[in-house]
Amino acid sequence: MWDKIVDVFNKQLEVAKYSRMVPVQEIEGHEYNLNIPRYIDSQEEEDIQDIEAHLLGGIPKRDIEALSDYWQVYPTLQQELFEVADRPGYLMLKILGSEVKACIFAHPEFISYGKDIQAVFERWQGKHTPLLKAIRPGDKPKAIIYALSEDLLQAFKGKSLIDKYDVYQHLMTYWVESMKDDVYILVEDGWKAELTAVMNKKGAVTDYVCELIPKELMINRYFQTEQAAIATLETKKDEIVRQQEELQEEHGGEEGLLEEVINDSGKITKANINLRIKEIQKNPLFADADELKVIKSYLKLIELEAELNKSIKEATQSLHNQVLKKYQELTEDEIKTLVVDDKWMQTLRQAIASEMDRISQRLTQRIQELAERYDIPLPELTSKVDELTAKVEGHLQRMGMVW
Numbered sequence: 275m276w277d278k279i280v281d282v283f284n285k286q287l288e289v290a291k292y293s294r295m296v297p298v299q300e301i302e303g304h305e306y307n308l309n310i311p312r313y314i315d316s317q318e319e320e321d322i323q324d325i326e327a328h329l330l331g332g333i334p335k336r337d338i339e340a341l342s343d344y345w346q347v348y349p350t351l352q353q354e355l356f357e358v359a360d361r362p363g364y365l366m367l368k369i370l371g372s373e374v375k376a377c378i379f380a381h382p383e384f385i386s387y388g389k390d391i392q393a394v395f396e397r398w399q400g401k402h403t404p405l406l407k408a409i410r411p412g413d414k415p416k417a418i419i420y421a422l423s424e425d426l427l428q429a430f431k432g433k434s435l436i437d438k439y440d441v442y443q444h445l446m447t448y449w450v451e452s453m454k455d456d457v458y459i460l461v462e463d464g465w466k467a468e469l470t471a472v473m474n475k476k477g478a479v480t481d482y483v484c485e486l487i488p489k490e491l492m493i494n495r496y497f498q499t500e501q502a503a504i505a506t507l508e509t510k511k512d513e514i515v516r517q518q519e520e521l522q523e524e525h526g527g528e529e530g531l532l533e534e535v536i537n538d539s540g541k542i543t544k545a546n547i548n549l550r551i552k553e554i555q556k557n558p559l560f561a562d563a564d565e566l567k568v569i570k571s572y573l574k575l576i577e578l579e580a581e582l583n584k585s586i587k588e589a590t591q592s593l594h595n596q597v598l599k600k601y602q603e604l605t606e607d608e609i610k611t612l613v614v615d616d617k618w619m620q621t622l623r624q625a626i627a628s629e630m631d632r633i634s635q636r637l638t639q640r641i642q643e644l645a646e647r648y649d650i651p652l653p654e655l656t657s658k659v660d661e662l663t664a665k666v667e668g669h670l671q672r673m674g675m676v677w
Contacts, residue, residue: 324337331366334364335364337644355367378637395622399623414461415454415458427439456617459485459486484601487617497597500593501593503589514579521575522572531568534550544577547569547573551569
């Protein structure tokens with residue numbers, strides 16, 4: 275994170291495990307060797323195992339107190355999760371380890387903190403959305419991202435648990451991967467949704483794409499109903515395919531009712547089924563009523579699948595045509611909404627949400643780790659091992675084994 279390095283250097287900040295002011299005498303003591311690990315210990319603290327907790331159970335209180343950054347933000351959550359053990363210095367989990375995540379995510383302080391972080395982002399978004407929608411040819415992309423990033427750092431300054439530089443990095447990563455290209459398009463061509471033809475090897479146009487506004491954004495804003503209809507058809511098709519697989523699994527083995535219609539590749543085709551039906555009709559005395567029923571059922575599924583495939587293809591093509599037509603009708607305000615609100619800001623909002631998920635997951639995993647580590651005291655484990663050993667030895671003796 276270059277911005278963090280520059281900030282720390284310019285402001286002469288001392289950050290634990292990251293930076294500190296080193297006197298010349300200390301450097302001289304290292305024979306002027308400037309290898310950073312000589313002066314900064316950036317390694318994570320060792321996760322110490324507690325022998326007493328392994329022997330008697332309970333979670334060491336010091337391990338829970340080490341999560342103090344969380345308890346400052348969620349002051350009553352600790353009481354929801356833990357209670358005092360039967361001896362000083364140890365705590366017990368009030369709930370099952372598997373319930374820790376649900377307890378944290380449902381806690382009012384956790385929800386409130388999430389809303390607070392979301393509000394910080396929304397204030398930043400509200401401030402910069404009008405500025406982004408005002409981009410015009412001739413603007414400087416570097417000046418745009420500098421203003422965005424510096425203000426984002428300022429917005430998240432001093433917020434507990436969430437590192438402003440992690441938030442900053444999400445923005446800069448998105449800028450490099452996508453947003454920068456969009457801004458360069460806008461400062462060169464203005465707010466236009468230009469389509470580019472996609473051609474095959476023969477030079478024929480097979481599709482059109484818009485680099486600034488992907489098709490998915492258009493569908494999500496203007497054609498959700500049509501997309502939902504296609505999804506419904508695909509779900510119905512998946513159900514038909516599942517029924518086919520069940521029939522073949524049940525009747526497709528050796529001497530199964532579908533054996534005669536399975537080709538060398540292990541597939542059942544409509545042609546094979548029709549041929550088998552004709553053979554049965556020619557020799558009604560040897561016909562198996564169950565076989566005829568099953569293969570006709572499978573034939574019906576094949577026909578239904580074909581109908582659904584046709585409907586999906588037609589609906590998909592219709593949606594494609596509607597999207598292309600809408601591209602040509604987009605107003606400048608609509609383009610700004612699609613690019614700034616639906617594309618840029620939504621992506622950044624999801625990035626902030628992922629950062630929040632990472633924070634909560636880290637707390638959840640640590641608590642579950644500690645709970646599992648000291649869940650069963652060593653004497654209880656030893657007793658269980660002895661009990662199981664005795665059972666195994668008893669079985670072996672009854673089998674006549676001698677050792």
